[in-house]
Amino acid sequence: MRVFVTGPRGFVGARIMDELGRDAIPAPSLRTVDEEGIRRIVDDAQPDLIIHTAAVSDISTCEKDPGESRRANVEIPVWLARTGVKCVMFSTDQVYSGCDGEGPYSEEETAPSNLYSRHKLEMEQRTLDINPDTVHLRATWMYDMPRYGVPNRGNFLVNMLRQADISFSSTQHRAVTYVREVSGLIRQAALLPGGAYNYGSENTLTMLETAKWLRDRLDLPVKIQDAGPRHHLWMDCSKIKKQGIHFCNTIDGLEKCIRDYSL
Numbered sequence: 001m002r003v004f005v006t007g008p009r010g011f012v013g014a015r016i017m018d019e020l021g022r023d024a025i026p027a028p029s030l031r032t033v034d035e036e037g038i039r040r041i042v043d044d045a046q047p048d049l050i051i052h053t054a055a056v057s058d059i060s061t062c063e064k065d066p067g068e069s070r071r072a073n074v075e076i077p078v079w080l081a082r083t084g085v086k087c088v089m090f091s092t093d094q095v096y097s098g099c100d101g102e103g104p105y106s107e108e109e110t111a112p113s114n115l116y117s118r119h120k121l122e123m124e125q126r127t128l129d130i131n132p133d134t135v136h137l138r139a140t141w142m143y144d145m146p147r148y149g150v151p152n153r154g155n156f157l158v159n160m161l162r163q164a165d166i167s168f169s170s171t172q173h174r175a176v177t178y179v180r181e182v183s184g185l186i187r188q189a190a191l192l193p194g195g196a197y198n199y200g201s202e203n204t205l206t207m208l209e210t211a212k213w214l215r216d217r218l219d220l221p222v223k224i225q226d227a228g229p230r231h232h233l234w235m236d237c238s239k240i241k242k243q244g245i246h247f248c249n250t251i252d253g254l255e256k257c258i259r260d261y262s263l
């Protein structure tokens with residue numbers, strides 16, 4: 001199987017490249033290509049499947065440059081869907097950022113509250129209109145230890161290991177997911193019927209409780225403040241479980257990562 005991976009040098013894409021090994025075809029950067037360019041690149045690669053991870057994935061960067069957010073997060077996915085090749089695309093738990101209910105949220109309860117998530121939801125709807133076979137994976141905040149040769153953005157684990165003071169809210173429910181689980185389950189995700197799926201760990205703890213658990217587990221010197229908005233991003237992952245895809249819960253995922261790296 002030939003799998004064309006966009007964003008192959010990014011945080012998620014690099015791990016997916018590792019997971020797929022010889023099946024993976026790395027896409028060139030899509031930062032300056034137009035629709036014709038995408039069609040040409042995909043025609044040359046002749047893939048059976050596209051896994052699309054390239055994006056402007058930072059919320060504040062999207063707010064500062066709405067035009068680039070639209071191009072990267074809506075137009076490029078639309079152009080990829082129009083090639084007719086089955087696509088698995090990364091979306092985000094931020095589509096629940098404006099939800100009023102207590103959660104956990106199922107796939108239908110979306111209420112995006114920032115430009116990034118509004119563009120991601122538009123991406124889902126427009127690409128599904130073009131090709132109903134498109135799969136959208138709504139990912140949580142993901143973590144891993146830094147990887148050689150891959151840009152290292154802050155993530156929950158690295159922030160906890162590095163920072164002296166950190167804030168998490170006792171009123172925020174959300175999960176964090178070990179990115180190696182995300183990449184490890186990607187072949188199964190590629191077999192899903194078209195649609196949007198909550199794709200990651202679940203978590204019954206608040207972010208404050210989760211952070212305190214990790215601090216105590218690793219005996220970290222970090223000081224944790226209870227601060228920040230309620231802003232639940234709590235996903236109900238039963239839809240994907242019914243399809244046979246099971247993630248560890250957040251604490252078990254952290255335990256797995258701690259074991260993998262002998263932390």
Ligand SMILES: NC(=O)c1ccc[n+]([C@@H]2O[C@H](COP(=O)([O-])OP(=O)(O)OC[C@H]3O[C@@H](n4cnc5c(N)ncnc54)[C@H](OP(=O)(O)O)[C@@H]3O)[C@@H](O)[C@H]2O)c1
Pocket residue numbers: 006007008009010011012013028029030031032052053054055056057058068072090091092093139140141142143
């Ligand atoms: N990281 C998370 O915790 C998280 C959480 C929820 C959802 N997601 C979603 O998961 C996917 C992968 O996330 P990630 O953290 O791996 O992303 P990332 O590392 O920030 O970016 C992935 C790749 O996107 C490409 N890219 C950046 N700006 C671009 C632009 N303006 N136009 C076209 N391509 C651009 C870059 O590839 P080149 O340098 O080759 O151009 C980059 O390596 C994204 O769709 C993201 O929205 C991520």
